[in-house]
Amino acid sequence: MERRIRVVMAKLGLDIHWRGVLLVSQFLKDAGMEVIYIGNKFPEQIVEAAIEEDADVVGVSTLSGNHLTLGPKVVELLKAQGMETVKVFMGGVIPPNHIPILKGKGIHEVFGPDTPMQTIIDGIKTAILGTDPPTG
């Protein structure tokens, strides 16, 4: 039985930029994933969604500078709920020197503004299916 990756996609907090996260969502859909787009939510609600939707991946996008506080909170809450296998990806406008900090706090991968969609798709597939995706 083919394994469909379930991804919960959210905007963090009040962030008003909806199109980036929707764009990524569309590309993930085109790549055959099941994307549950939940709009703007705070970490507690994101984790709530990840549980009920039995997500493999949580993707949070932020362009408003709240990533250092709210991003790692998602990881912590997931852990507290026994969902440490869920991989958390972040995207958006995140200064390069913050990336190691976020990864240190358990964010699986951080995608900057110029990241090709294919990199995001491959990143998720590798993390979840454990294999390198076929090239080409």
Added chain:
Amino acid sequence: MPGKTDKEACLFSEANVRKIETDYEDWHKNRLREEDRQLDGKYFTPSGIPVKLIYSPADIKDIRYSEDVGFSGQPPFVRGVYPNMYRGRLFTVRQLAGLGAPEDCNQRVKYLLKHGATGINILFDLPTIRGYDSDDPEAEGNVGYCGAAVDSIDDMDTFFADIDLGSISTSIVTHLPSTSLVIPGMYFGVAEKRGTPLQKLAGTCQNDFIMETCVGSAPEILPPPVSFKMQCDVIEWIVKHAPRWNPVSYNGYNLREAGTDAVTEVGVAIANAIATAEELINRGLKIDDFAPRMSFFWDLHNDFFEEIAKCRASRKVWYKLMTERFGARNENSMRMRFHVQTAGVTLTATEPLNNIVRSGIQGLAAVLGGCQSLHIDSYDEAYSAPTEEAALVSIRTQQIIQQETGVVNTVDPLAGSYYVESLTEEMTHRIFQFIQKIEDMGGLVTAVENGWLHREISKYNHTHQKQIETGERKVVGVNYMKAESEAACPIEVFEYPETYSRQKARLEKLRKTRNKEKVKSCLEELRAKCHSGDNLFPYCLEAVKNHATLGEIEEAFREEFGLWSFPLMG
């Protein structure tokens, strides 16, 4: 489109045009190589206008100079809204100010004024933009980032401490109509307290319901019809009370940044202006009472000539609408004035110094397009609100264009270029077509409410991204000539972590010391008025003067009008 019969008025004689057309045929057949001919029809501007290999008088043979182009400061204003253009007054060098708490901004504003900025754009942090107080739980993590935190009239006072409000021009980048009902009121209130009459205040607030409902509409927001009504309230009140203030800046910029082409950018902004004009006329105003105070805000991207043509065409479309549709008499109603900002979305996080070049070229296009004021993005804007060093480079870029390039010495130097004139005609035509399409759909508010515009934005982004992924569209340093190793980015990021606690303490104090009864009665009156159809501006003004906070007023709106979010389909 010019009438075909009026050959007399055209630029070139019929005989000349015929000769040029035969020469062109000949050149096309005999001079071009087969490969070159193969490529005919394969080049387009980003908004889909076909681009030929070469342009000639034959491409603008129908243009009648006096009617279709004319001179600057006279109909149809294609060449510019004022006769002397930049010789009279250089474009305003606007720079952004807004970081951290109001006292930080105050420092920044003083710095910019000292270095030659003539206008100030105030940016707000996200909670302020969305109408939440700094101590609201929803604001967590965002207070003072990427803009200023302004919660009450007292913050506005601090922001402009020691600065004479009567002598600067301030653009209050409020974005949403609901906050435009409140934040400019704080500015007016401060002026009033200091004895500066409202008549003396110069500035702009953005106040665009498209901003609220399409561009920044991620969390739930006020429904489009409500937002649109508020937009009209702000305009109506300000036009009557603060005559030098531009009560609306139709924000093509942010829509374009969200993902549309140049035609949609201008088309939506003008469609919004049309809808507003109709509403205000319904409320008993005359077109010439308010049209002179409507201004626009364009985004200039990398396609140099299309952007210049866009600026020229938008002036012409506006002129035609104002005269033919609305019967404007005052020439100021027919002059489309616009502010330009260079395109943030074209900036890359990789190799950020390249952004200086991109912004410089876009800024040059803005000046060649005849903008009234200009903001050049800082090269680090792909990451954060600009650092001082980066902000200075932007000011310098503008000064180089003004003082060193000589492009400001003559009006509209690209007029008469076969390519630019032909593009301008085509743009004009497409903008009119777009406006018609919106009206056929039932108007702009409907097109927003049923999600059409959101879907257009989504589609555009999807295609655009695909083109980048496939390499069909090249971005230097990103998918073209990609840097081997990504050098550590030299960008410094400004952070104001202490803003949160400072603003929180300030609000706590404010809530203790202000006249609680008075605040309560102001807010209650405002709530009652929400359902009366009355203009809400005076009630908001009264509330802020009595130290009601932005968040309290916005909460009243949210409760009275309910929240909406755009329909997601596909």
Added chain:
Amino acid sequence: MKKTDRLIEAALAGDKLSIARMISLVERGDDQAGRILEKIYPQSGGAYYIGITGPPGAGKSTIVDRLIHLFCVNGYSVGVIAIDPSSPFTGGSLLGDRIRINRDAFKEDVFFRSMSAGRVMGGLSRTAKDASRILDACGKEIVIMETVGVGQSELDIAQATDTIMVVVVPESGDNIQTLKAGLMEIGDIFAVNKSDRAGAEDMASSIKAMLDLAPLKMDWHPSVFLTAATLNQGVDELYEGLWNHYRHLRKEDRLKLRRKNQLRSELVRKVDEIVFESLRDRMNRDENLDLLLEDIWSKKTDIYTAARNIADQWKAGASGKHGHTDEMS
């Protein structure tokens, strides 16, 4: 099997993560699905099943959000299955109903699950029904299924719920004819949403007029409400309307009758599925199939006779070794 049993136990005790996992297993058609469903079935049947359908963008999810709130305020726990279509090309999907859901105050009492229709094998009704049965068994007193009313899905939902609420908007007035064909027939309750816009009253009266002509189902006169979900208007009445229908069903054993009818078709469908799967399985394994195809191609036999022969053989075999369905456990 131990692992599955532990999962079931935890889910029945209300553990959200276990409930979520169980739904995934069932949805995916995992080997453990059969055992889960067998264990769950006896615990189910207590909930009130509500189906909400209507054209895209009518405001179904917004209404669901408001109803969740009302049910919770009144002390009920709620499970929701929201079904969205998926891409026929990639199988991927973008499920957006959850955006509208804001129920922080009652998060313990609510379980919301998004499901993509394309994923579902053997018809929408099966997976949605199975998932809602899980929610029911795990303690949700109200189970809501939301689906867009296009194609087949609303009929499937009608087969899986006690009350069907059809949400329409004033704009659908133009194509009330098409509404009549599909949605009009299945609705027990109609919500004319977005009544803050023009034309809502007209819409409501034309629906009423049309309903007057239709035959009654189970002595029920479908009710029509005006709502503006974003403004929270008319939702209390809608909520009462749901209970009115429920009370009506509880009288004279109507609920029992409705559910038994549904069980009958579900049973037939399940048998269909099992038979179909095992038959296809067998055919796929049959080495003689190629030879048979050759015969059909060269007209030695015809496709009709061949098909009947295969089916007859299968029938004989199946009746010969009872318990073919053991595969399920």
